[in-house]
Amino acid sequence: MARRGEELRTHILYAAKEVFLELGFERASMDQVAARAQTSKRTLYAYFASKEALYLAIVEYVRGVSLERVKTPADYPGPPLEALAQFLARFMQSALHGPAIQMSRMSIGVASRFPDGAAEYFEVAFQSVAERIAVFLRGTFRLTPRTANDAANALLGRILVPRFLRALFAVDPLPPAIPLPPDTPPVSSSDLGLARELIAEIVEPLIEH
Structure with missing residues (x-):
């Protein structure tokens, strides 16, 4: 048919x-x-x-796929900080898989002549994730918007560097694609451990006061 x-x-x-x-x-x-x-x-x-319109539609399509894969911190089980750690580890898995790195490279390549497309992909791949974290921090721990936003950006920046940059510039081999749920593999213990360390360093001091 x-x-x-x-x-x-x-x-x-x-x-x-x-x-x-x-x-x-x-x-x-x-x-x-x-x-x-x-x-x-x-x-x-x-x-x-046009090809530009098609590219923007692809970015929007990727947004839906990414949301399906990563979801939000509130969608993960366990205590709030552990749920946030699971979310961050899943985000790293998604950000480092082959097609995501290729999309980032392509978006950087067209940024000078097609800045709207590059900016749209940045929002999809990174800013929307930071916003989900900030919303979770505000709602769960009653942090101010500025504090929550700063913490979210710090978490993403610290967990992405240097592994994302090494993959982006082909210092490390391009990771393979990962399937969508329910076939998505578990997050790695190293990513989860790093996420927990960063949360202890960045988030826990904010909620203890």
């Missing part, structure tokens, strides 16, 4: 993401996307008016 409507749009986005990751934004073309999606250029343009 032929795909239609939202199913076809999602199929095109998945195919387009693969083309963009393989070739980069500049080299990827709408012809290649149409061929990979096994649809016509006319159909492709009916959904996406």
Whole structure:
């Protein structure tokens, strides 16, 4: 049965993401996307008016996938600080897997000529995660918005460096892709241990006063 409507749009986005990751934004073309999606250029343009519009739609698609994988700290079991540690460890797993690193590289590559696209990906990949942490800290521990935001950004900055940068610049091998739930593997004990250490250093002093 032929795909239609939202199913076809999602199929095109998945195919387009693969083309963009393989070739980069500049080299990827709408012809290649149409061929990979096994649809016509006319159909492709009916959904996406330009390659830039298609890229922004891919970023929004990635947002949904990332949210499904990472969720929010409140979705994890256990005491609040342990739930936050689980969330951070899952975020690291998601941020370091191959397609996420490739998307980051591509977004950096187009930042000078397509800043809106790069900024949108930054919001999806990092800022939205910081906001989820800050919301959790405000609601759970009654921290002020500024304190919660500062703590969230500190947590992300400390847990990302240096492993994310080493993967981004190909110092370390590109990690493999990870499947979506329910097949997503458990988080690593090292990531979870680091998350707990950072929470003890950054968050616990704020809630003890």
